[in-house]
Amino acid sequence: MKKLLRQLKEGILDNNPTLVQLLGMCPTLATTTSVKNAVGMGLAATAVLIFSNLFVSLLRKFIPKQVRIAAYIVIISGFVTMVELLMKAFLFSLYESLGIFIPLIVVNCIILARAEAFASKNKPLPSAIDGLAMGLGFTFALLLVATVREIIGNGSFLGVSLFGDGYAPALLLVMPAGAFLTLGFVIAAVQKIRNVKEDQARVEKLSVVEAKEAKKEETV
Amino acid sequence: MSFTDILLLMFGAILVENFIFAKFYGCCPFLGVSDKPDTALGMGMAVTFVMTLSGAATWAVYHFLLEPFGLEYLKTVAFILVIAALVQFIEMFLRKFIPALYASLGIYLPLITTNCAVLSAALLAIQNEYSFIAAVSFGFASALGFTLAIVVFAGVRGKMEFSEPPRAFQGFPITLIAAGLLAMAFAGFAGIKL
Numbered sequence: 001m002k003k004l005l006r007q008l009k010e011g012i013l014d015n016n017p018t019l020v021q022l023l024g025m026c027p028t029l030a031t032t033t034s035v036k037n038a039v040g041m042g043l044a045a046t047a048v049l050i051f052s053n054l055f056v057s058l059l060r061k062f063i064p065k066q067v068r069i070a071a072y073i074v075i076i077s078g079f080v081t082m083v084e085l086l087m088k089a090f091l092f093s094l095y096e097s098l099g100i101f102i103p104l105i106v107v108n109c110i111i112l113a114r115a116e117a118f119a120s121k122n123k124p125l126p127s128a129i130d131g132l133a134m135g136l137g138f139t140f141a142l143l144l145v146a147t148v149r150e151i152i153g154n155g156s157f158l159g160v161s162l163f164g165d166g167y168a169p170a171l172l173l174v175m176p177a178g179a180f181l182t183l184g185f186v187i188a189a190v191q192k193i194r195n196v197k198e199d200q201a202r203v204e205k206l207s208v209v210e211a212k213e214a215k216k217e218e219t220v
Numbered sequence: 221m222s223f224t225d226i227l228l229l230m231f232g233a234i235l236v237e238n239f240i241f242a243k244f245y246g247c248c249p250f251l252g253v254s255d256k257p258d259t260a261l262g263m264g265m266a267v268t269f270v271m272t273l274s275g276a277a278t279w280a281v282y283h284f285l286l287e288p289f290g291l292e293y294l295k296t297v298a299f300i301l302v303i304a305a306l307v308q309f310i311e312m313f314l315r316k317f318i319p320a321l322y323a324s325l326g327i328y329l330p331l332i333t334t335n336c337a338v339l340s341a342a343l344l345a346i347q348n349e350y351s352f353i354a355a356v357s358f359g360f361a362s363a364l365g366f367t368l369a370i371v372v373f374a375g376v377r378g379k380m381e382f383s384e385p386p387r388a389f390q391g392f393p394i395t396l397i398a399a400g401l402l403a404m405a406f407a408g409f410a411g412i413k414l
Contacts, residue, residue, distance in 0.1 A: 022392055025251060026336050030244035070304055073333070077297040085293060100343055103296040107336040109248055176242050177407055180400030188393035195387055 004129060011133025017110045018141035019190045024110040028142060029179040031101055035158050038146035039139060040094040044083050045105050046135025052076045052111055053131035056119040063120075072115045077106045110138060141186075148182050149173045221354050229354060230361035239337050239362050240369035241399075241406035246337030250370050251395060253328070260374035264367025266328040268360065270310065271338050274303050275359025278342035279352055299342045304333045337366055373402060 017023050024045075031041040055075050056063075063071045084102045087095040095102065105111070114134050119127040150156060153173030155163050172178045239245045246267070253263045278299045286292055311329045314322035332338060341362045345355035376398050385394045 022251075023248075025247040026244050029247055069333075070301075073300055073304060074297065077300050081293065081296050084296070100340055100347070103343055104245075104336045104340055106296055106300050107334045107339050109334060112334060172404075175403075175407060176244065177400045177403035179244070180396050180403055184389075184393045184396030184400060187396065188388045191390075191393060192388035 007126070007129050008133045008136065011130065011135075011137040012140050013137075016137040016141055016190075017113075017134050018138055019144075019187055020194075021110075021113075022187075023113055024108045024138060025183075026104065027101055027108060028145060028183060029176075031098060032142055032146040032149055032179060032182075033174050034150050034154070035143065035146045036094070037097055038142035040087075040091070041098055041101060042135070042139025042142045044087065044098075044102060045108060045111070045138055046132065047083055048076065048079045048105055049111055049114060049131035049135040049138075050128050051079045051131070053114055053119040053127040054124055055079075056115040057122060057124045057127035060120050068120065069112070069116070072112060072120075073106065076111050076115070080105045110134060145179075145182055145186055148186065149178060153178060221351055226354060226357050230357050230364075233358055233361035234365040234368065235406070235409045236412055238365045238369055238406050238409070239340075240366060240373075241403040242410065243340075245340040245362075246335050246366055249331060249335055249337075250366070250373065251392075251399070253331075254370050254374045255377055257371060257374040257378065260370045261367070262324055263328045263331075264363075264370050266325040267332060267335060267337060267366055268363035269325065270303075270307055270329070270332050271341050271363035271366075272356060272360040273310070274306050274338055274342055275345060275356045276352070277302050277306055279345060279350075279355040282346050295343070295346065296339075299339060300333075303338050303342070307333050337362065369402075369406075373399060376402065 011017070015021065018025075018028050027041050027045070032038045052072070052075050056072055059071075059075075080103060083105070084095075087098075087102060114130060118130045122130070147157065150158075151162065152170050153175075155161060155167045155169040173182060233239075237243060240247065240250050249263055249267070254260045281298055281302050282292075282295060286295060286298060291298075307329055311322075314325065314329075341359045345358050348358075350358055377395065380394065380398060383394075389397070
């Protein structure tokens with residue numbers, strides 16, 4: 001249980017696939033015009049990640065090393081097709097608004113990266129959990145970017161108008177240029193937090209060393 | 221489809237609906253391999269090569285293999301396999317017969333399988349019901365748009381090396397913001413109706 005929580009924290013915060021590892025930029029930029037699209041995209045990718053990690057891990061002893069990337073791509077594209085058909089059947093409006101980005105989950109680098117770096121070396125259960133953690137991390141990052149873009153660029157959240165009719169939305173943010181700018185600022189904020197943490201750790205380390213030295217001097 | 225239509229289609233794919241700045245297809249290599257103009261041009265040429273050929277191959281696979289058997293829903297699986305096989309084949313062919321070209325494009329080829337620009341050009345050509353000629357020209361023109369974007373951006377990044385942004389913005393964030401500014405410039409083309 002503890003291990004599970006650690007893996008989830010790793011995927012969502014410390015080692016977030018989008019904000020820290022900087023993978024999967026295309027969907028992060030393209031589907032974050034509204035919160036609804038972003039969450040739909042995130043969850044679709046999460047579903048694919050869980051099952052592709054699970055099956056890559058189950059088949060890890062049978063896949064020959066030389067053709068492993070091709071084999072992973074076949075596994076991933078199979079699950080993407082399933083997700084695509086399920087969304088077409090049950091979530092048609094979301095399917096329409098995400099459009100070509102659903103089949104493009106196949107070439108999302110996060111999924112291939114997790115298959116190669118984690119699922120091909122670990123047991124099925126941890127691999128599936130890793131898929132869940134990374135998927136949620138991806139969803140979280142998309143949600144963050146989409147929240148900024150939808151509130152400022154459209155004056156709404158989840159389609160509900162926030163500021164009334166008097167608000168003139170900054171359309172730039174829902175335009176393609178806004179995607180790059182918003183993601184740039186979000187990642188800068190993440191780097192700022194990490195920098196502050198790093199500095200604190202360094203200061204603490206220094207103070208420990210200093211205290212030791214002071215003690216040494218006292219004894220001398 | 222007349223010749224003018226093809227030309228307009230290509231013009232639209234290069235500038236108005238630029239793969240990077242308007243559609244976000246292929247952003248990973250765009251942000252990853254754009255630090256030097258030489259490598260950016262190499263990547264762009266490799267992508268152009270693959271996308272033109274894959275445009276032809278996937279069109280043929282869809283219309284002669286998937287459609288007659290009612291297997292359209294398998295197009296994602298089929299296309300990614302065709303692209304992966306094609307990239308592998310091109311790599312072997314170039315290494316054997318045109319070593320000079322292989323030396324300049326070789327290292328970029330394996331990366332192209334997972335470049336979403338290639339798959340999306342193939343899928344869009346089917347979605348828009350292009351003819352064979354239109355599908356190939358669309359693949360070629362979209363790849364030219366990609367090359368234009370990545371080479372221009374490599375020039376911008378070269379200038380950025382001499383600037384010193386705040387620590388939090390160093391590296392990836394400032395790169396994204398520069399891309400955003402370039403995207404604004406490309407948004408100017410969006411007004412053109414073809």
